Amino acid sequence: MGARYPYYLLADSREGQLKEAEVSRMETSTAPARGDIRQGFVYERVPHITLKSIANNAEVDVVWDKFQVDLEPLREKFNKALGKTWEEWEIPREADEKWPDLVKETHKQWWSHRIARQEEIDASIAAKAEFEYLYDKPFEDRKKVRVAGPFTVESLSPHRVLAVDENDELIDGQRGSVEQGGEESEFAQMILENLKTAGVQQAHKEDKIAFTSLTPWPGDLICAEGRYADGEKGSENRAGIFIGPEFGTVSRPDLVAAAREAGDADFDVLIACAFNYDAHSSEFDKLGRIPVLKARMNADLHMAEDLKNTGKGNLFVIFGEPDIDILDAGDGQIEVKINGVDVFHPNTGEVRSDGPEGIACWFVDTDYNEESFFVRQAYFLGANDPYKALKTTLKAEINEEAWDTLNSDTSRPFDKPTSGRIAVKVINHLGDEVMKVFKML
Numbered sequence: 001m002g003a004r005y006p007y008y009l010l011a012d013s014r015e016g017q018l019k020e021a022e023v024s025r026m027e028t029s030t031a032p033a034r035g036d037i038r039q040g041f042v043y044e045r046v047p048h049i050t051l052k053s054i055a056n057n058a059e060v061d062v063v064w065d066k067f068q069v070d071l072e073p074l075r076e077k078f079n080k081a082l083g084k085t086w087e088e089w090e091i092p093r094e095a096d097e098k099w100p101d102l103v104k105e106t107h108k109q110w111w112s113h114r115i116a117r118q119e120e121i122d123a124s125i126a127a128k129a130e131f132e133y134l135y136d137k138p139f140e141d142r143k144k145v146r147v148a149g150p151f152t153v154e155s156l157s158p159h160r161v162l163a164v165d166e167n168d169e170l171i172d173g174q175r176g177s178v179e180q181g182g183e184e185s186e187f188a189q190m191i192l193e194n195l196k197t198a199g200v201q202q203a204h205k206e207d208k209i210a211f212t213s214l215t216p217w218p219g220d221l222i223c224a225e226g227r228y229a230d231g232e233k234g235s236e237n238r239a240g241i242f243i244g245p246e247f248g249t250v251s252r253p254d255l256v257a258a259a260r261e262a263g264d265a266d267f268d269v270l271i272a273c274a275f276n277y278d279a280h281s282s283e284f285d286k287l288g289r290i291p292v293l294k295a296r297m298n299a300d301l302h303m304a305e306d307l308k309n310t311g312k313g314n315l316f317v318i319f320g321e322p323d324i325d326i327l328d329a330g331d332g333q334i335e336v337k338i339n340g341v342d343v344f345h346p347n348t349g350e351v352r353s354d355g356p357e358g359i360a361c362w363f364v365d366t367d368y369n370e371e372s373f374f375v376r377q378a379y380f381l382g383a384n385d386p387y388k389a390l391k392t393t394l395k396a397e398i399n400e401e402a403w404d405t406l407n408s409d410t411s412r413p414f415d416k417p418t419s420g421r422i423a424v425k426v427i428n429h430l431g432d433e434v435m436k437v438f439k440m441l
Helices: 014-024 051-055 059-082 101-128 183-198 252-264 279-283 386-394 400-406
Strands: 003-005 043-048 130-138 146-148 211-216 222-230 235-243 269-274 290-297 316-318 321-330 333-345 350-354 359-365 377-380 421-428 433-439
Touching (some): 183 222, 183 235, 252 269, 252 290, 279 433
Parallel strands (some): 235 269, 269 290
Antiparallel strands (some): 043 130, 211 222, 290 316, 333 350, 359 377, 421 433
């Protein structure tokens, strides 16, 4: 919530219907407005004016007759005062200094009506002509202010895409090891180089996993073996490294298969590195004795050639499981309470908990359909007085009671979902996010 953005008139709103009627000079729509953004906005437009469109525009005659009621008496009065018989096109634009003041005032009134008539005729011609929408110029609603942080719209399939080679044989990009050639090998090698330098950052800086060595591993899914020191036990742990696709999403079956492979190879822990994980993978954090750490890779790693490998950036960050309680609110409704975030510490095998102060914001989809997350409730815990920051951004006083409903670790009561599932998405102060799905009986 760091910037002000314009709010645009929705086509499916009463204000939008009124604006559309004004621009197109048509009757106002009587259809019920639901505020559906999928119907688009009310846009500015550029007319394509032709002689045919002017000739077929019957409204021009209506406008002409309307103004003639005022123009004609003024013209006759003006001619009578000067002893002239001027037609419309003969009346001069500028008044003569020698004319009496009464004649000058009549002349001014006539030209005022004459200009107004031409402007209305021009507007009618422009409205009735064919036109092109300017989709980059929707009309603003200056009565509303939209406050948000910069955002992007991305689409990532939760399914793996398998390509085929020239012999119609399947190519599984995720199974390519570092020793194989081509772009997959180059991507994996680049990730391993940055992983060795930057390590894996967790919620606390002191919990950073710093590898003493990182070597290729001839596995199907595990492509490297990483070793890091256990500061408390004074021993060295072995981690299997699984790297997700460069463009795509890691699913739960991928993690299960990689964890089985790590167990067979006697690794102590599996570290998965990926740009995106699907919703169900967030529920998977251990297979037998093998803990599974899901490190989210920074999008900067897409710029492999331009990225300076300094080791100072948070390129690989593990964001733990959110600690969430589902409460009974009575009358068949439920509430969601977020207690904090649980983070696994690989050196000791312990799970450490942070309170709500470690969370920047969290969202609830009260009726999750297992395909897309829809923000139905949003809460901002924040830090450093977010209420004050919001007032500064809006440059206005904010209803403190309304803000308190958003600055909360407990959601508003809501009905049990018809889909049988709810989803909670939690984002920390580094921008890392994790989503957890709950089944409701």
